[in-house]
Amino acid sequence: MRVRSADDRRREIQENATRLGIDEAFISDLVERFYARVRAHPLLGLVFEQEIRDQWPSHLAKLKDFWSSVSMNTGRYSGKPFPAHMKLTGITPAHFNIWLALFRLTLEDLSDNPETVDYFMERANRIARSFQLGMFELGNGPGI
Numbered sequence: 001m002r003v004r005s006a007d008d009r010r011r012e013i014q015e016n017a018t019r020l021g022i023d024e025a026f027i028s029d030l031v032e033r034f035y036a037r038v039r040a041h042p043l044l045g046l047v048f049e050q051e052i053r054d055q056w057p058s059h060l061a062k063l064k065d066f067w068s069s070v071s072m073n074t075g076r077y078s079g080k081p082f083p084a085h086m087k088l089t090g091i092t093p094a095h096f097n098i099w100l101a102l103f104r105l106t107l108e109d110l111s112d113n114p115e116t117v118d119y120f121m122e123r124a125n126r127i128a129r130s131f132q133l134g135m136f137e138l139g140n141g142p143g144i
Ligand code: HEM
Pocket: 047, 048, 051, 052, 062, 063, 066, 079, 080, 081, 084, 085, 088, 091, 095, 096, 099, 123, 124, 125, 127, 128
């Protein structure tokens, strides 16, 4: 059996993303529309307004890099999302449930393909679970 190289793996991920209709324009729409929804939400909106304040342009740019890296393996994001969330106070599992529900609604608005919706939701769920593990179950988090 041939061992796949990192390049092969990257190419496969990118081909699969293309098949699912995912490109930079899709990511840009997703991030813009999702955060518009988040900001309009009474509970979640407040948390983001307090933290992001006048930094929305750079926050949105960073999140586009993040989702581009996560969904297409472009390597555009090199930040540390874990500590950014561990320092937040007053967050509950309800905040995460709302976050995930708004993310799904946005994806469903943007794509008719359930596979595309699942592709993002799988990744969002996994990351949300790891944040929640750190926030609610491990005390100080794994420190990464
Ligand atoms: C209750 C749910 C969530 C809340 C309230 C929340 C809130 C925030 C806030 C306030 C920031 C800005 C932190 C800062 O700039 O210091 C942030 C950054 C970020 N969030 Fe979330 N978030 C949530 C869930 C998620 C999830 C599920 C993901 C990924 C699937 C995510 C991905 C990110 C990323 C990539 C950043 C940028 C981190 C960096 O490099 O600075 N967030 N979030």
